[in-house]
Amino acid sequence: MQHLSILPILLPLFTGALLLLPPLSGTLYRQRVVTLLSSVLQVLAAVLLVIQIQNDGIHQYILGGWQPPFGIVLVADPLSTVMVALTTFLALGALCYATGNHDRGGKYFYPLFMFQVMGINGAFLTGDVFNLFVFFEVLLIASYALLVHGGGKQRTQATVHYVILNLVGSSIFLFGLGIMYGTLGTLNIADMAQKVPELTGSMAILAKIGALLLLVVFGLKSAMLPLHFWLPKTYSSASAPVAAIFAVMTKVGIYSILRIHNVVFGDEAGELANVAQSWIWPLALMTIAIGTVGALASPSLKILNANLVILSAGSLLVCAALQNEAATSAAVYYMVHSTLVAGGLFLLADLISNQRGKAEDRFVMAKSMDNPVFLALCFAVGAVAVIGMPPLSGFIGKVMILQATQSAAEQVWVWPILLLSSLGALIALSRAGTTLFWRGAPSKQNDEKQVIHIGEWIGVVMLLAASPLLALFAGPMSEIANSAATFLHDPSLSVDALLTSPLVNGGH
Template sequence: MMLLDHLMTAPIVMPALIAPVTLLLMRRHRGVALALSLGGCMAMLVASIALFVMAQDDAIRSYALGDWPAPFGIVLMLDRLAATMLVLSAVLGSVVLAHAVVTGADRRGWHFHPLFHFQLMGLNGAFLTGDLFNLFVFFEVLLIASYGLMLHGQGALRLKAGVAYVVVNIVGSALFLIALGLLYGLTATLNMADLAVKVARLGPADQGLLRIAGLLLLTVFALKAAVVPIHLWLPRTYAATMPVVAALFAIMTKVGIYAMIRTVPLIFGAQAGAAAWVPAPWLLPAASLGAAIGFVGVLVARGMREQAAFAVLASTGTLLMPVSLWREATLAAALYYMVQAVLAGAALFLVADVTIRRRGQYADAVVPSPRFAGQDAAGLLYLIAAVAAVGLPPLAGFVGKLLILDASFAVPGWPVIWAAILASTWVGVIGFSRSGSTLFWKAAPPEADAIAGSIRSRAEFIAPAILLALLAILTVAAGWMTAQTRAAAAQIMAPNRYVTAILGAR
């Protein structure tokens, strides 16, 4: 039993160890470094699946580092939501890293593999931590790694977008620290379970500061998730970076949403007085606008990477609509949609990468080009990825949106959600149809230059095909998956269970 308890540290410890070792080995022993990097991702996937199986008993587990009891020491926690996100992160990381190796994208710089594993470490730490300060620390780890990955491959446009990305996140980090300072000054703790207890005991004189701290904290999470109107950094950043890196970034915006789901019902729920449900008034309108702006961006995008970036923005808005209602049924629907949105967004970027490599000088521009090698396969993958991203039957995107519509019906605000989802889906269908027909089915003009470039390997199609196959599995297993998300939502909306699991009888 003790060994299984220690397994909770594996998703953090393994990438933390692999990153520096690959850095030392990459220049002189590249083959060994690659084997270690890929093997580490697979080992992390196995550990994550084992933790997911552990979480099936519906218990909420805690792990006190150094055996210091909560709330005085660093604590990790595992519940159904954290286990699901760990598996999603490990699956995405393994597929994307394999694609980077197959395509040679990792050869554009010596530090790709160490940065990649530090990124996974930050993601997994954010999912497992039970402390707001350590959430800040893991946010910084994944952000610092993302700065390096975003600039991987160099380029003036990438550097310009990278500077803006860094500035935005520095501002977010500063706001995060201010929020933590306010919360610590009010409660003398940053342990999430302890905060849930102490926030409920604050007197009327402290309610104003508590509300300010809550709004600042949720603004930071909204910035990380690219919620409208603080979303402008995402399309430029994701479109400028290498597609294989942007595919991994597809889960980064969902970390901000995960942080909202983790903290709002627990700390700022009904027991928080004037700060109860602090984001409630503005989150639904912002989410609706996000879905609309995202799919309008898909419609007017001039490149495949830009289109995929706007699709990620649209998925964030769609996801936040049911989350903003803070009900068990809508949260369950949102969690199902979140899993498929990450896979669909990453698949769009990998399909864009495969297409760019075959179109030569035409790259990802939405213009007709001469026929290229593998065009039919690329077009088919694009079609399936677009169907998943926009939410058409029969793939998981349709199931997810159907669950959201059903769960939100007859809840205050449901007409806004229904109108936003149906209208934005219609716009998304037009956008992807226009781009797909231009890229893969429209003949190039006779005077168009022939494609210049080398013959590419068919192995490049494997990674996007795996992600799309996982979406198909998610559709077939929708009954089992919805049972998982409902159980996870029940844990989230029962904060007393979380507090008891972390703090015990005290």
């Protein structure tokens, strides 16, 4: 089991490479089977990894035998393993949906999808900031191609926007890395956390600049205001399986903020302690506000879902700004909930669009759907979960966030904005549901009836059923979230233990 930590990276890497070679490269059916089998194995490996870390503690996978802080190290801890399990499960649901002929728009859909998953898993597992940049580039390059999969003017325009912004972000990332390496002499996250408190004077100022540059990059990835404007058009233009896997992309940015700014620039960072907190606080609250306004103004279900992703990103950024164990625990639970529900809603929006003729998913009167009961039930589950109403996981996640506010000042700011955002989501989704399901015109007799493919059905149900399951098993999931928060906020676990024996020698 010692190689379990690297399997979430190797499995999609080898699968993507094999799909590019004959005999798999020429047959779509074989590509579907191989990719789905690989995806199931990735889910199993991720779940086993979560169980192993919960039972045995954190594990370092040292590549090439180079000991930290000098070598390339993968760190499997409670937080990273939960995010890997989340990504692989989301990918499996999206791939099931893709088998309903959503994979025919381009030749290399499945290899690109696997490389995307590899990049996301690598970003969660890496133990140093330079390889975080490397995995960012891997997932971004795959996402560029996936976004234009199937072609079309709208997708091409959205891709140009997305590519230019992320190229700028990558350049800023490199500048930030250069400054951090120049001042600290290392990019290993644990080693950086040990050396940052020693900085003073001009070196501390340089490191602060580097930290804020990294915040800009992570803010761009997480759709933090004012770096959020690329997201609605990009997500709404992508094909349904791609939009579903993109639901975890903003969480990579949130994860990076929690990992870098909580561990390296947290309470123990001396002159640079909580250097980003004064920036994250107002931007997080404004991100919630702009996401709520965007949701209320959305003209279609896909754009509404995209704006709800921004709203959830703002809620998670509030957790990052609070910088305490309870907030981080709430963030972990809420990330799992919001990612799976958002992915399911993107798939559902595509199903609804296919059944409404030329009106697609726009909030206008259109012909009645052929499967209204199933689609309405799925929409109701997704809507209740997103709004944060009991008894689903969204309610538990938002209660955890509200309870994480400790001071009166925090409560005065967080409680009204978070509760009003839930009210805004309720209004937006009520309007959407009323228009889509209650204002349908009778279908003509010669209209071709739309049949939901079994893969589409499985994909939507898998992701949306996660919300009631997360509520049902909220106790065990909260324990895992608490374990992740404890690791992140305890320097003896997140810093010291990663640079001293027995972990350095490859132990647990």
